[in-house]
Amino acid sequence: MGKPKHQSPAVKKANAVKKKYNRGSPGKSLRCKRAILAIEKKEVTVRKASELYGLSYGYLHRRLSGEVELDSRNGPQPIFTKTEEEAMAHWLKEMASRGMGLKPGDVLDFVQKLVTNEKKQTPFANNRPGYDWYYAFMRRNSHIVEMRTETPLETCRAKLTKEKTDKWYSSFREFLSLKGLIDKPTRIWNADETGFSMGSTSGKVIGPTRAQHPTQVPHLSGGHSKQRLTVM
Known part of the structure; x- marks a missing residue:
């Protein structure tokens, strides 16, 4: 076995950065699913699929054989299950659709309160996740939510x-x-409600994807608070 080729410090640093950002990069799971589908249809071999979809042969083979779960990844276990995260994403989507969308910082506050109340073990300082967790959460649930710009409710109406x-x-x-x-008809009742906004300013919030909700995301206008009083 020959000696490894000498690499300059610049090349080593570039390779390290490439390795860091390729690990668990967005879309890897999707590429793996497409590769497995192509293999099962007998369109390509495992080795050819690994080349076409930018995956290592071992990574693809272990998932194809069932030795490793398709969405399995290296690193610490996630704080929430896939089902729990999707439920959270659907809630965020619903909140935005009702004109009470949450900003990234609001979501981190919500998660902090949630894990504290449920006494979950987390690696977060003071149980509050950082923005790395937030960005990863948005990538994992990009089929449900994305960042949207709010439009005042009066404009939407x-x-x-x-x-x-x-x-x-x-x-x-x-x-x-x-x-x-x-x-x-005698069993159908009408109820009227009036909302009093305690204030807030429109901006970018986490809401439904444009594919699911192409119309504007409403915003309850007001000052600087998301508080709202509803009377029936």
């Missing part, structure tokens, strides 16, 4: 169209049919 109104009534009719109330 001003853009209400006949098509949107018809769609709402169509969905309401389907809901009544599903609940068996379409022919029981």
